[in-house]
Amino acid sequence: MLKSLAAALIAGVATLGVIQAAGADPVTITFRFNDTEQEVRGAIDEFQRENPDIKVDLQRIGWKDARNQFLREAAVGQGPDVVHSAQVWVSEMGDAGALLPLDEYLKKAPPPNGFADFAAQDLAKGKDGHVYGLPWTTDTWAMVYRTDLLKQAGIDKLPTSWDELRGDSSAVYKKTGKAGFGFPAGSSASGAIWFLANFYWWSHDKALIVQKPDGSYAIGVTAEDVADCMKYFKQFMDGGDNPQSNLAASDAHDPSIMQALVTGNQAMGAMPPNTYKEILKAYEDANPGKPVPFESGPFPHPDHTKSSMIGGRMLVINANTKHPDQAWKFVRFMASEQVFAKYYRTQFPAQQSLLKKIDFGAPLKGFAEQFEYARTWGPYASGPVPIGTMWNLTDRAFGTALSGQASPEEAAKDLLREIGKQMASKG
């Protein structure tokens, strides 16, 4: 009798536990995303429908502040569970102890085609060899042209050399009164002229940071190389074909640049594909039914050199998360084919198996072509100087030269001296 009573009690308690667990509040994880909400809202909603025991709170922050904000929070045991990160930040954030190593999860519950299917695996690893991020998207920058303005300026083919690009930009300005190649030249720690400067050096078979055969790092450009690059881009400012106001523009998606391309006040731009897609959409919305006067093309380069980067984003998990299993489930879902097929269509997936299935379409032809002439940041990311520091120093040095605050020669020397100092102090 007593035994039966005890068994009934245990069964009752167990049943209560199950009922309580079933009725328990879902686990809430926070996802911090650095682009627009509409790009991922649908995917998050679907994840929550498929996993009613997990609720995802979406936080938004701009790219400019994303890394610093997360590092500050992670250092004091705070921060979101899942974080959207540039590929080049992952290694240093992992080494700083801010990220959860994913090796165990990649073994236990790998993505459908395994980790080997992902691009930029080298950038996902810390110096300790652990994997700290799951590559999520991949992209490259390319040139974008308003074909109607080129036509008005008498230009019938896209430029293939830096000199031609300069000439065409100037011609557009002189013949149409519109801006030619309008690029962001703002002096901030963002991807303003940093990208263009590097593309210019790479296409001349040089690089700001190189890794020597012995594994050490060095500066791979001379002060003359830097000054030449500054002088090249300064011509656009001095000639008036890149408006002086772009010295205050810090990003490719600066509204003034995007708007100028949409409205036909600017003929050429340089940008990642999601920015280009936004421009195309804005044009189509404003001009329904009209043919789209845009074409994309690779940056100028001789055949054997590269002229853009293979970039992209990763998803990382905060080392302080209290729900690592749920966070990994979410990360794995966000990198799945269904998300890229149905929702996250402004970006290209980082899985090679998915990338092969993409039809780039005519307007994005230039981006597909550019992929063949793109390289990873490699030594820039694994080297001793944080990428953000190099962005800041390079953008500011170019800003001083382009605005006339200093001569290109002085600005170039200052830039290399500062980067050299940083390299020396960080070994």
Added chain:
Amino acid sequence: MRDRLFIITMLLPTIVLLLLFYGYPIFDNLHMSFTDLSLLGMRRGGNWVGLANYRELFRSGDFGHILFNTFIWLTATSVILRLLMGLGIALLLNTRALKLLRLASVSRFALLIPWATPPIVAVVIWRFLLERNGAVNTALISLGIVDHPVAFLADMRTVWPSIVTIMLWNTVPLIALSLLSSLQTVPDEYYEAAELDGATPWQKFRFVTLPFLMPAILVLGMMSVFWSFNNFVYVWLATGAGPGTYTNVLATEIYIKAFIDFRLGYSSAIGMVMAVVMGAFGILYLRLVARQQLEETL
């Protein structure tokens, strides 16, 4: 002796609170300024580097330029113009004509709008106004003053005047309204006596109005110095310290070194230098203003 003990006991909680609230962050910052602490290495902590951060700061080629920007443009220019414009507006609001036209209340209310606007919103509004196709350029071009849009926040000739303009728009109203309230305390008898003595309007202003306003001008001037010298928002949001490093000031340099270069130790050293300068201003304030107020009270 017992009285003294009683006073100390009563003051102790306040002193402890002040030490914890203000003293701890200052000493922590001071300690950090002697290390090479990095944002990437906060869990590990920094290594002791002695005065290396201070040496690097004082030897830095940019330091003089940053100091010049902070003292001359951000502080001196903005404070002097703020006081002059505030005084001008206060005098205007105090005129009989404005009262007769029943515009005094409306003007005061209108003046509250820029003051009530948060600095971040003020900068965003002005960025729109000053951009290539913004209202200011459109007006200048349509009036035939310029042929092409002026890059106000990117051209070295216009960038500092533009930042100072934004600061003035946002902060002059407080000065004007404060001076206006002081103006209204000047007894009419003084002006009547001055008129009987044949004083000109300028003489009335110089020998009656100004002496009455001086205490308020002094307090507002010193407070303006504190607000301006420390300010980060206007420069950072308007120009990001650019073009190049042209508008970099001490506050933006702290941000750049701490959160872009990740050098928390070095940026703490800049913070300590700023604190010393602010301390000097504080002593000046105590000597000029607080002591005078204390003497008046006693």
